[in-house]
Amino acid sequence: MDKLTMEDVFRTLSKPLQDFEVKPGKTALLLIDFQELVCSKPLLREAVGAGLPERQVREALREYDNRIRKAVKNAQRILEACREKGYDVMHVKLGAQTNNPLHTAKVNRKADFIVPNDAEKGRFLREVKPIEGELVFPKTNGGAFTGTNLDFVLRNMDINSVIITGFLTDQCVLATAVYAGDVGYDVLLVEDACTGTTRENHDAVVRIAKDVFLKVKTTRELLRTL
Amino acid sequence: MDKLTMEDVFRTLSKPLQDFEVKPGKTALLLIDFQELVCSKPLLREAVGAGLPERQVREALREYDNRIRKAVKNAQRILEACREKGYDVMHVKLGAQTNNPLHTAKVNRKADFIVPNDAEKGRFLREVKPIEGELVFPKTNGGAFTGTNLDFVLRNMDINSVIITGFLTDQCVLATAVYAGDVGYDVLLVEDACTGTTRENHDAVVRIAKDVFLKVKTTRELLRTL
């Protein structure tokens, strides 16, 4: 046998997490922060406005943008399948009711990251935007649960398992997934329907969370089960 | 200018997180899961019992054990300073009131990770164990906030900033820190008073969280401010 890591040791000591099972009426799709603000265009404008050199910003954004586009495309496929099969869909977004900084949660206020509901950069990406009958949860912090009544709504709908997609894996998605697992939801993270600030951070979150407090699948794997 | 990463870009777009400030009556020290169960001795026994080859397990544990010991020693110094200066101290631990699996939260029950309050492996490490007058929060899941009344207690004490130490950086510490930042606490993660399943996972969590939703300091840096 090869060298063991402590990850191997810990995994041996736990019962393997059961496969994630979609259950009509029990499973909801969560779409986290699919908004203009994760796209390269506003990021480019802001970064250059903040004094970063345009050429290097463009270069960094190129790789990032590819990851975002791929994740949006995958989320779109999942969303369409969920709508077709009647799975509940919950859209979570950054959005403050006013531009009064006090109406944005401290964690984002400290970073001066305020996104009023009517801001252009707060608009949903058209590929995955809500349709009538779907719930939207605006938040002004990271995790979808701590700053909204999402948990209240889900439990009142008797939903106990969630499929998580969106941005960014190492920020809002992480906070949402950790909370969901921690309070008892079955959680599926669709690894190619989300991405992180960097690929490295995305991979780290997947490695840390996978089979510990959530299951990880690709879009293709998930679609086969819907 | 060198190549930019998306991490550089995102950080340029946020206001830098202010320095963490300890404030008597407002700051509490959280000690997460300083229990026998993180130590190499019970892990060795269990891993070998589960069929892993003893030699390789010992090797993996050696490096891990060094990290744990160092973190315990640092946490002990912080704890002693906090006691001396009168900062509030909260001990969080894995502990179920009964060994009925239903009394352990789903996230740990799924992994068959049940630690009854009277289990030997649940005992506090003597270097940092609670003394009279300090609160203990038993939990049966990962994060210290979701599964206990810690948040209720802290807000009723008017505490709004927390110093986080303990185990494991990529599991319970992560869940605790994410929640704390997300609901508005000022959070300090003491990077050498905690450690992860692997060093790589510890480093990833520090990189992901640092200056995004919490501040990171070493024990030495923190002690200078207490």
Add this chain to the structure above:
Amino acid sequence: MDKLTMEDVFRTLSKPLQDFEVKPGKTALLLIDFQELVCSKPLLREAVGAGLPERQVREALREYDNRIRKAVKNAQRILEACREKGYDVMHVKLGAQTNNPLHTAKVNRKADFIVPNDAEKGRFLREVKPIEGELVFPKTNGGAFTGTNLDFVLRNMDINSVIITGFLTDQCVLATAVYAGDVGYDVLLVEDACTGTTRENHDAVVRIAKDVFLKVKTTRELLRTL
């Protein structure tokens, strides 16, 4: 000394609750369910539609309507004073994002009490309706805290005391006030800026809550302190 009641006995055993103090930046005004649906017009229509005899319904509504109008007038004076002095104002209302019953909380769904956001009867009473810059919290259950992110918002604004007005004293106002007191807010119930299903129930709630977990004042008394 006259006959003692157990209420006298219990009150002697507790330290009297301190006077409620308004504090700029720390105190918010909560307006609960100031909507058409509490008014006699829609109630008359619905009651007669449900088969109740119109004359008797009108009679019952006359006394109720007087109480409602008086409370609305008082709430309006408080609201105007709060706006003038810069106290934060939070509007809580019954309102579901969709008319899907599953999107209404169980407690109201069980009673078939569903108020979609765009329903006429859900409109704010014009005397106290929100103006730009004021937060609105739609809920689909009774208490303003359990079914919304109101608590999250208030604590992120460092607000620790609330002035409660609205409808009905023995339903949503009660649930809101009990929660607020229980988690640690200083609570003021303005007894003539709210009313109950019956006067008797209103009085019972005031008697039960007063000086136990909240303070009670009249509008006039409150206005003197703003």
Add this chain to the structure above:
Amino acid sequence: MDKLTMEDVFRTLSKPLQDFEVKPGKTALLLIDFQELVCSKPLLREAVGAGLPERQVREALREYDNRIRKAVKNAQRILEACREKGYDVMHVKLGAQTNNPLHTAKVNRKADFIVPNDAEKGRFLREVKPIEGELVFPKTNGGAFTGTNLDFVLRNMDINSVIITGFLTDQCVLATAVYAGDVGYDVLLVEDACTGTTRENHDAVVRIAKDVFLKVKTTRELLRTL
């Protein structure tokens, strides 16, 4: 038809609340504050110590004591039936980990009502005290949900309906019942297994809550369904 009250009108407009159904594995019995401190003996001592005239206190306590004893006896019968049939039992009690006032929630701290875990008056009444394998939830405020992890535990056990018994109807029982109904539990209040500061307050709470956000039964009615 006789005179209508607004209570009649409102009830006509709601769908009647379905009967409360006990479901093995889904229903738990909550016992609230069955402790020495609700008994006439410590109350007499404290009231006289606080300067109230002994004779009048004794008189007030006589009627109160009868109500308490009857409720304890009924709760005991329910508890025994629940144990026999295998329903989960949760004991909630007033109890602070330390006698540091800051470790008691503000709502009780303001009233100087601090009950350390080891205080004599905090002891469970022997008729209904916990046995091995039953969970105990100490709290330092009124409602059993806001100040403990009871909600977390119940949802992780997949319990969605609760039978409420205990003291006092117009204080801790009220706060517990309102919260439980509001977040979606099916709630049964056993009207003769609880009582209030006064009979009048008890009756008012029953009248206000009954068939609005909970069902009310007598012990005898409940026992027939267990």
